[in-house]
Amino acid sequence: MKSPEIELLDKAIEKLKQNTGFTIEINETDIDATGFIETGTSRLPVAIDMKRSVTNSVIPALKHQFTQMNEHGLLVAHYINPLMAERLRGLDIWFIDTAGNTYINALPVYVYIKGNKPSETQKVQPTNRAFTPIGLKIVYALLCQPKLVNVPYREMAQTTTAALGTVALVFRDLTKWGFIVDMGSRGRRLKNRKILLERWLIAYPEQLRPKLETGRYRATDPNWWQTVDLQNTQAYWGSEVAADKLTHYLKPQIITLYVMEERATQFKITNRLRKDPDGDIEILKTFWDVESEFNQADIVNPILVYADLIASGDPRNIETAQILYERELAEHFRED
Template identity: 60%
Template structure:
């Protein structure tokens, strides 16, 4: 634990007091494998806490945090995560995983019935003072460009027209996304070597947070249900300009997960035909709570030369992490280590 983290904890604890009236008293720092221990005083009871402090909470560390809290040395202690800022998407994921948290601007989740606290949406100082134009790289269209670069890092050196085709965006979009990525330190210009993608792991983390909030909801065609829950197991999609995503793709990669939700990404020009055929062949019926989701693919499906039945592992990882389901997150970590880690080592 860094000395600066002591101040971060103090600030978050004070924000909780201001928002709710509840107090946390830290009694020990640098305790065993945790950063601190203390007690949450709700007025009616005191709850022993084991505190883990992270300045930034990123998707790749969620499984480790959850495992750390599950294996607390003191069975009576409840783990709580304290961070500088937790955005609404991350707050939802932490809540789904039942990970208690506080941040320095008053966002919090504590579930100690009869006490229940869930506060999200308080903005950080950085968010309050940043112009929306400064975040265009993580707008829906910008996320398409960033995804293309994450999947094909050498694409950053290509002409803008080629990048636009691969990402499935207008030519002008590439220019303003690149300007943002240069400003954020993710693209650098090298005199003899041309453009280079930098800090790719951090860029991936930014994309993983923004994708389920900004882009994915716009891709959903519909949700369905089939009378045979195993209908998908013998279906071949790549000849249909479609791909398995999420849990089915993860199962194909790892043989570790029994899919509960079937996710299909389909080329926008063929998605209606695909949906019609699946309804006819497998008797799918529309159901807003169904376990089958069909989405529009947001990349250049038409010109892909190495099309397979599953989406890129980056997208599989994103789909799994967005669910907040512990089993999915565990599988996502396996995929990250097997398929992605070596490509995202700090550069």
């Protein structure tokens, strides 16, 4: 039985062949895929990212991911609506979907098809549980501390406030896609961590981050954040402020804080923060074990800083994210 991802890829390739005569030769499908678009006159190397749905929130991370690849990125989706097709084309993100919508730009090869609608029978299959909101919490813990891959499921459930059965299903899916390798008596090992990070970066702003947002705020003193002490508050600087503290390269414009939900009200009162939809302060709920050893500073883990910078889509933030990655994360994600 084919996985939902392989079925998605097969359907999109078949539609591409019907509409253009082009075929795609796949090299590997362990984690998404690489291969070649065969046009009859050209052989275009591509790195494929398969997504059930595509929203504005995932585009910055997707664009960033594709710029890191040697091959040209190709997005394969269930359906790309006309507005999204225009945005993807403007960013030169190649795509195909199961309805036949297509954008490929490698002159003299140029194809742009939009407006085709999927048939009613093309049902969207359930997503990989690792990239659901609760699955993303579990993956985040593993990315921060790869050794957690060997703790009992019950301990992992307590660490991530996930149900025991959910942890088992997430680990099963991660194993299926080659991110966890079971070595028998030698335990489990987290593999392909850089690719897992890239997948997490795309899913996080769409699936998990919106559930953490509590709103925008404004302070009486616009410079309050430069002197406030977060020690013992269960609050952590994120995004631009955290990036500034780590790189000294960015002047923050949006002040992002992750605050433990039980402490949020008192934190806002203490710091005289008032609700303002246009405010420059955003407060999100923490979603990790705040007592864990990977969050004992006053800033969130650099992985989360990196994710928020990329998700913002702001060029200055993305530039800072590159600096942050090289300084704080590159060694962490270097495979043995």
